[in-house]
Amino acid sequence: xxxxxxxxxxxxxxxxxxxxxxxxxxxxxxxxxxxxxxxxxxxxxxxxxxxxxxxxxxxxxxxxxxxxxxxxxxxxxxxxxxxxxxxxxxxxxxxxxxxxxxxxxxxxxxxxxxxxxxxxxxxxxxxxxxxxxxx
Numbered sequence: 092x093x094x095x096x097x098x099x100x101x102x103x104x105x106x107x108x109x110x111x112x113x114x115x116x117x118x119x120x121x122x123x124x125x126x127x128x129x130x131x132x133x134x135x136x137x138x139x140x141x142x143x144x145x146x147x148x149x150x151x152x153x154x155x156x157x158x159x160x161x162x163x164x165x166x167x168x169x170x171x172x173x174x175x176x177x178x179x180x181x182x183x184x185x186x187x188x189x190x191x192x193x194x195x196x197x198x199x200x201x202x203x204x205x206x207x208x209x210x211x212x213x214x215x216x217x218x219x220x221x222x223x224x225x226x
Contacts (some may be wrong), residue, residue, distance in 0.1 A: 098175015098192075098223060104136035105129060105175075105191040105198040111207045113200050118143065126189040126200045129207055133191045134166065137224035138177065141165045152188055154179070154219055161222050172221035180216040186193050188216065 109122075114123025118131065131143040141164035149159070157179060162168065169176050176192045188201035196211040 100136040101133035101175035166222035169221040
């Protein structure tokens with residue numbers, strides 16, 4: 092699928108990862124994913140070949156740094172999130188999180204549940220921004 096088809100390839104990749112175990116710094120469905128690994132998997136399915144961050148901690152309060160990384164990665168900011176977009180969320184004090192927008196909720200790597208899950212309904216965390224592959 093092409094990137095201009097409303098993020099369907101990203102969403103399909105994220106859905107295919109449902110049930111994958113959580114692993115910090117995980118980049119492969121066979122061994123586990125974290126939220127950055129899931130984001131990379133989804134964005135690559137849309138044709139994005141940008142760099143994937145590594146060496147980060149579970150908690151990072153520097154949202155401005157993460158926004159700058161996303162802005163400089165070749166992804167484009169989206170005013171309104173649509174299916175397949177990458178969301179940067181603030182889960183709590185000092186904790187940022189990436190998720191993929193689904194038709195009704197988000198798909199994300201849940202550290203507490205120890206796997207990639209679909210969470211229906213409104214995004215439960217404040218959304219800092221949304222990005223998509225340049226169409």
